[in-house]
Amino acid sequence: MKKRIVFFVNSLTGGGAEKILQTLLNRWEGSGWNISVYCLKKEDVPSGYPRNIAFRFLLGSLRQGDGFWTRLKIKAGNKLKLLVYRHCPPSVFYRMFIRGTYDVEAAFIEGYATRIASGSPNADSRKLAWVHIDLAANHWTLPAYRNAEEEKRAYRRFDTVVSVSPDVQESVVALAGPLRDARVLYNPIDVQAIKEKSAEFVPQRPEGKTLFCASGRLVPQKGFDRLVEACHRLAQAGFSFHLWILGEGPEGRKLEVLVRERGLQDRITFLGHQENPYPYMRAADWMVCSSRSEGHSTVISESLILGIPVVSTLCSGVREQLGDGEFGLIAGNDTQDLLRALEDILTERADRRDYGERALRGGSRVDLDGRMNALEGLFETNH
Structure with missing residues (x-):
């Protein structure tokens, strides 16, 4: 049976983390894995992503030409989801709005995506989180959580927290305290x-x-x-x-x-x-x-x-x-x-x-194959 993997992201465009995700998914195209990506807000999928990925969007986007009832439905759905997100634990949001059961669940960016992924009730999945920013220098993620303690608990729910540099790892450990497994893995660049x-x-x-x-x-x-x-x-x-x-x-x-x-x-x-x-x-x-x-x-x-x-x-x-x-x-x-x-x-x-x-x-020091091999090892499902 195909391994089922889901990535949680805040957006599909706009920064280095999104480029890295594109590189990773393109290298895995044809691997036989069943891959889904959950993104916060509805947006067009950029051409750089492979087409065999199931993209799902948590918040609808109003488009020109939408009729009255369509717009009303989208606005009501978004309002409900935001109310649940802001006032309920991540586990409630996950159970209500995330579909499917996965072998590996990966929050590929800090903040909103990490909070949502931390709510998974699946005790059998391997849970991964990426941190791409020095949280000591730029703690932008706090508004994604109800309070600072909730953010700490979120990181402690992951089997492995991946930082993209030693400085970043130092910042997330200082923020969250002892983690199950904290690693530095450099981003794959094609x-x-x-x-x-x-x-x-x-x-x-x-x-x-x-x-x-x-x-x-x-x-x-x-x-x-x-x-x-x-x-x-x-x-x-x-x-x-x-x-x-x-x-x-x-x-x-x-x-x-x-x-x-x-x-x-x-x-x-x-x-x-x-x-x-x-x-x-x-x-x-x-x-x-x-x-x-x-x-x-x-x-x-x-x-x-x-x-x-x-x-x-x-x-x-x-x-x-x-x-x-x-x-x-x-x-x-x-x-x-x-x-x-x-x-x-x-x-x-x-x-x-x-x-x-x-x-x-x-x-000349950038080694794509070596970095990809290190990343692929993370997605092994034997705890």
């Missing part, structure tokens, strides 16, 4: 696919200017506001450069207003969400990670694979990924240090060719 996609087209880039590129969800965690501020100071100092920002998110409008207020419309371009961001990354002179917190930045790993020089603020996972500066340029975790690093690049104190060679050395 090196060959990234290289192939990066060559699909060549975007037009500004001529005669150093081109920076930053990629990620437009949320405060990613620090795009301070990157814009650093660019403002660089422009005031007379430096010639351009910045591409790839991604979308709730801070998008605010960032666009900030760019206009700073008079940077001719220096910063918002390219939105790109199904294939790699040609834009490859066209850049430097990739910039301005995050206030991370777990183990997927964008940094992808940049190293493509041999693109990387400058990053210092947050969880960065020292490890950039080899304490051997494979990239590390700035302090504030606007002023980020500004100094960008000035070093623009004044050529940090040489692009040198850091490009460093990036390639760092990217």
